[in-house]
Amino acid sequence: MKESRNDVIFSVVNKLAIFLLTLVIIYPLFFIIIASISDPYQVSLGNVLFFPKGFTLEAYRNVFEEKDIWIGYRNSLVYLLAGTSYNLLLTIPAAYVLSKKNLPLRDAISWFFFITMYFGGGLVPTYILMRDLKLLNTPWVLIVGMGVSCYNLIVTRQFFSSSIPDELYEAGKIDGANDYVMFARIALPLSKPIIAIMALYYGIGHWNSYYNALIYVQKNEFFPLQLVLRNILILNQTANSAIEYSSAMEGEALLEAARRTYMANAMKYALIFISSAPMLIAYPFVQRFFVKGVMIGSVKG
């Protein structure tokens, strides 16, 4: 069927609007990259908008020298690996069990988890608990504290009940398999996609979160990367930017102070890039898993 004139116009306008919108969305991330490899002075003058100017990697060299960043990087990696494994060990078996339709007490147990989405103790009661458990200022609070996310549990349960047919379990039962065997030999081998999705969901949660660390951890040596980033990017706590302008400064000293301020900003751009790089590099490859997770979750079950 031939498209009418109006439909052609509609199609062109739609495409153009999407194109522009996409440019607007991606521009801030693009700017971070070009600003981080440009001459800091040119950036602060506003001469860097679409292309890098005065290419230099000095900002990166300075960032690499900050020890806190590397400690944060290492800590975050540990929290990510340990925390995600712990989350998966809890979530996957629980979701498998909740996907069994004729399990007695299934609804009650579901509600037990469901309620936590809407009601919780809040900041202070949780803080008191962590304190009483002697978890404050330990790495454990950042690994164990997150436990099970109810949303992730629901998504995983949805996966199990929609993609593994009951007949498989029936067959397993006839062959004399108990529930452990059925979980390990039937459900797990078929659930690689959901394990990947959950690992990514929990993993990104660990990597990006600063809240728990802000509240429960005061010791620098245990700071995750995001908290280190906050101190540098938001609170400006670096040796480099500590020097502020003052009216008493003249000539050389003023120039030097200005140069340092520019460099502090350039370091921020570099730091943003370095901290987001692992994700942005992995992202094109794992994107479809994330999308699949949302799709599974969107089916009401």
Add this chain to the structure above:
Amino acid sequence: MNAMRTIRANHRRQYFQRMKSSWQQYTLILPAIAAVFLFHYIPIYGVQIAFKDFRNLIGIRGSEWIGLNHFQKFIEYPMFWSILKNTVVISLYSIATFPCSLIFALMINELKNGMFKNTVQMLTYAPHFVSTVVVASMVMLFLNRESGVINHVLSAFGAQRQDFMGVPEYFSSIYVWSGVWQELGWGTIIYLAALSSISPEMIESAKIDGASRLKIVRYINLPSIMPTVITLLILRTGSLLSVGFEKTYLLQNSLNISSSRVISTYVYEVGLLNTQYSYSSAIGLFNNVINIAFILIVNGISKRVTQVGLW
């Protein structure tokens, strides 16, 4: 009567029998239950300090009951209305941007499958994965009065440079639109999934009847995904009083505090910075209860009017 009772007793016996034979399954879910019990339900037990004069040395159980004093204190606090207003303003403002993702999804859905569509989706999903700390610092860098790229553009067009972060009136816009930037693309996934389940025959027959593409979007696509839209809207409206702590706290400074102090940041200020544990818990509980009431009301209305509800 007797027969009924026997049947019921039989049922109960069978039920217990089934529970017994499922013990292995229960052991698989036990770790998750234990973790949630420890880290979610014990703090819920601790919420009682909202009604007590909590003393560290005496502990939760021993502290004295003082009723609703802390709640009263919060409501009579001179800043109460300002905090509540800030919370509701930011929240309503972000609910107002709810249709953005929906419209964007309807637009993307009109694209033919291929390179362009895939690229658009990949690029617009990316900001979702950027951490809150990075988003907040990007906002601060871009809006900086002297060196920010937005002020450079403004002054290139002859406009005045502005210290956006220092003006209370701008705070809600900065908060909401940086959120839209982050979630616009990601929010389309769920709608695109719903749109993909519309039967192609329906659209074909509308085309044969001479419907324009705009009409198809308006009268077929949009109504078909309405249940999804409503479910998401209920969820969104239900959190009217919960403006997230993380980004607000990062963007907050002494100049914009008059419009950036919301309930969640105040709970933190009072509870952890000033260690008024009971008072802070009371504010948190107040917030939580209103949120639950809200989601129940919205869900109830929605069920009546549109037959769509969360449960």
